[in-house]
Amino acid sequence: MKKWLLMTIFVLIIGVLAACGGGNETSGGKEGKEKVVIGYFPNIDHAPAMIAREKGYYEEALGENVEIEYRTFPDGGTFMTALKSGEIDTGLVGPGPVLNNYSNGANVKIIGGASTGGTVVVASEQSGIENLEDMKGKTFITPGIGCTHDVQFETFLMEKDLDDLASARIGGSLKHVTGNPATYQGMFETGQVDLAAVPEPWATILIENGANVVVSTEEIAYGENLPNVVLVASGNLIEENKETVQGLVKAQQKAIDFIHNNQEETQDIVIKAIKDLTKQEMDKEIVAKAMDRMTYTTEIDEEVLKEFGQSSFDLEFLKETPNFDGLVLKSN
Known part of the structure; x- marks a missing residue:
């Protein structure tokens, strides 16, 4: 079977997964526990979420009084809709949907980076x-x-x-x-x-x-400097539970440290995680080559994000001159 046909099956399955994930509540976990719903995509640039989930970093950082639930998404639009509606509390998504929604008044903030490059x-x-x-x-x-x-x-x-x-x-x-x-x-x-x-x-x-x-990735606008995936959280979560937000950032950093120090195992975990969700196994050589075009990091260059947002306005994706002050949550 050709790879493109496998990938077509892949996207259809992801769509079903996203549809089946509806109806999750973000509070009132089991036995009175706080519930946090984390969203991400089954893509290799979302590897920090897959590593943190596999290694139990979220559970470790948030503690036994927090129940964690996961949802996967096919695109940034559906992710942001879920974040704004309270179906999820946090997760990984590209900066474009975050910037567009923030400029339209969405109560969301970027709390950390995940990966750069790769376009x-x-x-x-x-x-x-x-x-x-x-x-x-x-x-x-x-x-x-x-x-x-x-x-x-x-x-x-x-x-x-x-x-x-x-x-x-x-x-x-x-x-x-x-x-x-x-x-x-x-x-x-x-x-x-x-x-x-x-x-x-x-x-x-x-x-x-x-x-x-x-x-190439090096030539395209904002190339290797633009965060192509960020860790974002709802304003409600940030306002109501700062300790949870700090724990999410801590888990993200631990996952990225693991990626840097364990490339071979990271590839295996990512391939397995994607296969578990899509029933399709990615070629390890392709995953290795793809990861070489990306950098996993928690760092956020806020000025690059603002320049990127200005480009969205110049290209008429945004109707008004954007103001992204306050979008990136400052660490204490």
Whole structure:
């Protein structure tokens, strides 16, 4: 079975998982315990959550009086909806959805980093794209409109200042569509799309299946400096239980330390965690290559986040000039 078909099955299963995860309450745990619901995606850039879950770091940091529940999500939009509605309390998500929701008044804050880098723009073999000029009039795909990877790619194009080298949404010649990265290989093969601005491990999967890298992680806007996944929490959790928030940050740091010191075991845990959720096993060599394009860190460069947010406004994803003061929770 081709990898793209496996990935298509993968995304369908994830969708079912997300749908089946509804109805969780964030309080009133067993035997009067406080309940904390943690969300994340079954992607390798969310490895800190998988490691912390597997190793019991959340339980260790939050204590025996806290009951922990987990939910997985297919995209940042559904994650943020769950966070704002109180279905989850905290978790890992890309900065794009967080910035967009915060600018619209959502009571959320970033409490730590998770990973940086990993966004790559690749072109299908049959697209004929070999340089930037070849992109004109082509179709590109990203996981969502105004998502982290979309903003990175469109900012990269904007900085090149080439005629028509922009999304048709803002007057350029490029057609923009969206979809889950697990389906991109099939869309490449059928000629539905020419380019993809995609996170790992999907970039490596596409490359292994013949796609060409046209914009590397190092070249794309905000490349290796932008947090591509952050640890975010609801304002209610932050206001009502600072000790829990501190414990989450502590568990995150411990998970990232483990990743740095145990690469081989980390890959095994991530592969198993994804297989448990999706019933599909990722190739270890692909996971290793994908992880090489990322850096796992709890550090947050707030200025880069603000610049990224300004880019979202310049690209007309945000209607008003953003103010992201207070978005990143300052450590005591």
